[in-house]
Amino acid sequence: MIHLPCVSVITQVKECCRSRSVQWSGKQIKFLFKMFEMFGLQVHHSACNGGLYSRPFYESFEETPMLVAVLTYMGYGILTIFGYLRDFMRQWKIEKCHIAREREEQKDFVPLYQDFENFYTRNLYMRIRDNWNRPICSVPGDKMDLVERVSYDYNWTFGYTGRVVKDVINMGSYNYLGFAENTGSCAEAAAEVTVKYGVGVSSTRQEMGNLDRHEEMEKLVARFLGVESAMAFGMGFATNSMNIPALTGKGCLILSDELNHASLVLGARLSGSTIRVFKHNNMQSLEKLLRDAIVHGQPRTHRPWKKILILVEGIYSMEGSIIRLPEVIALKKKYKAYLYLDEAHSIGALGPSGRGVVEYFGLDPTDVDIMMGTFTKSFGAAGGYIGGKKELIDYLRSHSHSAVYATSMSPPVVEQIITSMKCIMGEDGTTIGRERVQQLAENTVYFRRRLREIGFIIYGNNDSPVVPVMLYMPAKIGAFGREMLKRNIGVVVVGFPATPIIESRARFCVSASHTKEMLDQVMHTAPCIMLYCILFHQTKLAMQRFYKSTAQTWTTFTETHQELLEI
Template sequence: MHGLERSVYLSTEYKRHGNFFDCYSDAEATDTEDEEWSGPSTFSFSSARVIPIETEELTPSEPPTTDEDTKVENSVEDEPIESQFGPIGSQTHRYVSQHMGGPLREHVADEPSYFYLLTTYISYMILTTFGHVRDFFGKRFKPDKYKDYKERDGYAALNSDYDNFYFRRLKKRMDDCFSRPITGVPGRYITLMDRISHDYWTTFSFTGTLTETLNLSSYNYLGFAQSSGPCADDVEETISTYGISSASSRLEAGTSDLAVEVECEIANFVGKEDAMVFSMGFSTNATSFPGLMGPGCLIISDELNHASIRIGARLSGAVIRSYKHNDMEDLEKLLRREISQGQPKTHKAWRKILVVCEGLFSMEGTLADLPGLIRLRKKYKFYLFIDEAHSIGALGPRGRGICDYFSISPSEVDILMGTLTKSFGANGGYIAASSSIIQKLRITNAAMKYGESPAPPVLMQILSSLRQITSTSAGLERLQRITFNSRYLRLGLKRLGFIVYGHDDSPVIPVILYHPGKLPAFSREMLKRGISVVIAGYPATPLLTARVRFCVSAAHNKEDMDRVLRACDEIGDLLDLKFSTGSMGGIDPLPEGVMLADIVDDSSDGARKVEPPRWKLEDVLTHGVQDALRQLR
C-alpha cells in the first residue's frame, strides 16, 4: 500500500476497533465522566497543513479497488518533492565543515540565575509530592488500579508502583509529546497522525486527520530520507533482484555480494583496511565490546557516552571507569592512576586499555576533542574507539566524520564505529578497523553469528547514498548545506537569548528549558506553529537540564530555519526561556583576518564585555547569513 492509502485504511480501523498495535484503545470505552483532554490535533494550527482522511469502509476482506488504488497513487505522485528535500535559496547558504586549527574550543555551559534552578527543583518536588499523595489514597480507595503492582495469586509484581512512579506520575503528564505516530517520508516535512485522549493521556484514539509539519525531530542529516531519486530507484531495482530479506545470519547464508561491496565501500570511505556491517546500530556497540575486551581489561568511557556503549562495556566483563565529559585533564589523571595501580586486588598490569568516546554527542551537541585524545593515545599507548553514530556524514569537508573534520589520519584511531541510520537514510551500523580486528569480530561477535544479516534494499540504500556523497556535486551540496543550516540556526538561537549547548558545526542543537512543565508546553506550542521537535528530560538528561533538541538536516533551507527562529522567539517570550548570560560565546563574529586559533585568551580582552544577548528577531535574520559564514568569538 502507498503511504496515504495505508493511512486511510488504518484510520478507519482505529475508528472501528479503537486499537493501534495493542497500545491504544478506544476512548469511548473509558469512563465517560472523565473530562475530555485533547491531544495536539485539537490545537488551532496556524502553520501546519491539516489533511482530512476520507473514511470509506475499508476492511481486510475488502481491499481498495483498482480505481481507488490509482486515485491514491496519483495523489502521492502529485505531492511536491520539496516536502522531502527543500530547494536551496542561495548558493551562499553553504559552509564547509572543517576545524580551523588550534585546540578544540572548550564548550562553556551557560548557567541561568539561581532563581531558575531553585524553581526547577521546586517543580519536581511538587510533582513528586502530589504523585505520592495520589498513590497513597489510590491504593486505599481504588485498589483495582494498583493490583498489577502487588503480589497476586502467588506471582510477584513485574513492576512495583515505586519502580514506575516516574512514568506514571511525571512522564504521563506529557505523553502526548512522545511517540507521535507518523505516516509517509520523514524528510523536510513529516506527517503526523492526529490523535485525541479522553482519559488524561492514558489511551489515545485517532481523529482521522493528518498534520504536515516541519521536521526538526528526525536524524535525517543529509536528507536521504526520500521516496524518489537515485537512491530510491536503486533500492527498487535491488528488491526485484535480491528480494526483501537475506533470511540468514552473516556466518551462514547472509553474506551476499552486495554486503561485501558495502563493507569495502565503507572501509574506503572512512580510511580503514576493512569493515563489517550490522543490521542494527545499537547492537553494533552492544555486541562488539565483548569481542574486543574481557576480564583483566580496562574500558575508560566518557561519562556522557550512549547507552549502547555502556551496555556493551558491561557485557564484556572488563573493568569500567569514566572521565568527565570531554575533559582531557581528567582523562589523563585517570589513565595515570589506573596504569600505576593496575587491576583491582591483584594490581597486575591491565591486559588492554580501551578509551571510548563519541565523535558527536547526541544529547549535548558537542564534538569529541579528538586532537587531545590522539595526544594521550601516543603518550599512554591505549587503544582508541570512536563512536561516529552522529558524526559520520554530518562532519568533515568530505562527510567522513570526526577525523575528516580535524584533518587527522584515520590510522590514528584504532576502531571507528558508526550507524547507517542518520546520514545515509538506511539502518544498521558498522565497525571499521584493521583486517586483524575485523576478522576477530567476525568470529566472536554475537550479532554476526546469531543476528539477521542486513536486508538487501537497506544495503543498496547505503551503497547508493555513499556514491552520492563521494562522487556527485549534489552530495557535496548536501554536506555544505547541513553545516550552514546548523551554524545559522545555532547562532540565531543564541542571539535571541536561549541557552544552547554544543559546538558551532554540530547539527544537534539542544536548547535548555530547565522546568519540567515547560517541556510539554514548548513541544505543544511548536506543534501549533507546524513544527515537530523532540523534547528530553530526566532520566535521559540530568535532572536540571531538560531540553528540546533540534536536529538539522540538509533537506532544510534558510526559510525553514527562519521559520523555526520566529517560532522560538515567540515561544521564548511566552514561556520565559531567554535567560542566557552570553558566557557560552559563539555569538559575535571575529574581526576580518583574525582566526579563533590566534586568540590565546579571549577572556583577557578587557574591552569586550560579556552581556546577555537579547537581539531583535529582525536583526537576527538580517545579519545571520553573513555572520554564520564567519568564525565566531
C-alpha cells in the first residue's frame, strides 16, 4: 500500500530560504504551490490582524492530504467489514469468541451502548487499549516509572508482571513548569501543612471547611491574575461544568468554540441556555453569530437575549492552538457580550511571567469578564479557580453548586498552589519560577522547530507547549505509542472519537524540566518509529522531486536526514 508523505514541505521551503537567503519571485511561489497541490498538501496559515496584536501571531494547520484521507477512510472501511464478518462468525460459532459476552439471563436486557459504540469498542479500541490507562509508580516529572502490564485476553483485562519500566521520558503529562515533583520547597511546604492540618477537611467552605490557607490562596490568585477577586474549587472539570449554569440560564445565549473542552460543553448544556457553535478560532464565524443574535433575538419571540456569553480556551489541548484573544475582546466589546476564558493549559505556560494568554498578548485582565483556570497543569496540584470582579465572585460563592456542595480543597494541595505560585511570581526570594517560564518557552520553540525540520506535520501555535504530531491512519495509533514506549518514551496517542476520524495524532507536552538531551532523544527516536509505521513511505521520492524542482540539491537533504534514509 502506498502512502502519501506526511511531511511539511512548506517548512522545508522556509528553512531553505532562511539558510540560503533565497529570494522567491511570484512565478516561483505559484509554481511551488502547484507542486504542493500535486503532492496533495494544503496548508491553512493563521496570520494576525496587525492593528490588534503587539507581537507576531502565527499558527499552521496543514490539511489532511487527499490521498491520505481516502486511504484512512478505506482503512476504517476494511476494519468495519472484517469486524462485522467476525461478529457473524462468532455468532454462528465458526470462530471462537475471545471477547466479553453477556450471560444468557441478560440477553433480553436493554443494551448499555448503541450498536456502533459497542462495535467500535470491540473491534478497534480493544486492539489498541494498552496505550491508555497505563499505571505509573513515581512522580510524573520529566521522567517516570511505569508498571509493566500484560494481557492474555486481547486487552479486555490486564495483569501485572511485577516489572517496573524505569526512567521513561514523560512527554504526556501537563507538567509545563515542572512542579510535579517530590523534592524542593513545594513538596516540603505541603508536607509541613499536612502535619498541621491533615489531609482532608471533611466539610464544605460554607460550613467548617474554610481554612485560613484557602483565603490566602484566593487572595494570591487574584493578585497573580490582576483581578479584584478569585475563588478556588477542588476540581478543575467542575469549575467549568458547575459554574457556567450559575452564570447563564434560559433566555441566554452561549457562543462556544467548536473545539472547546468537554467541561465547557457540559456546563453549557446544563445551563439550559441556547448554544450556538462557531468555527475554531474563526472570528468571522463568531462575529456572524453575534450579529445574527442581536438582529434576530430569541427564537419565536425575537426578544433580546438576556445575556450573550462567549466561551473560549487559552490553549486548545488537542490542537495546540492559541485563542485569538485580542480579536475576541474587540468583538465582545463591539457587541456588548460577556467573555468566559478557560486558561487551564495557558496559565503558567504563556506570557513573560507565566500569567497566561492575557499577558501573552499584553492585554488588560479586566477586559475578560470571567477568567477560569486550573491548578492541575502548571502548578502541579489539583482544582481550579475563577477570577473577576468582586461582585461576580461573591455571587458564585452563594450560587455555584461547586462552591456550596463540594468539600473543601485538601490543605497540602492548597499549600502546593501557594508555594508554586509564589515561586512563579518571585515572592519566594528566588528567580526559579521566572527561569522555568523562560525555559518552557525555549524548549517549546526548539522542539517545534526541530520537528518541522525533520519533516513532521505538527499543528498549532509556535509558542504552544502542546505539540500534536499527525498520524492519520488508525493502525498507526497503537504502533506509534507501543514503539515509543519500547524506547523509553511515554507519549499520548489520540484518535476517533476524540479527534476527527482522519486526524489521529500523537500529542507531546513540553515541560520546563525537559533537558535538551531528552528532547533530542525524542526527536531522534520519533522519525525512526514513523518510518517503521510506514508513515514516510514515499518521503524520499517526494522530497527528491521537490528539491530538484526548486534548484536545491538532493545532497542537502541527504546530509540533513541521513539517519532517516539509512532505515
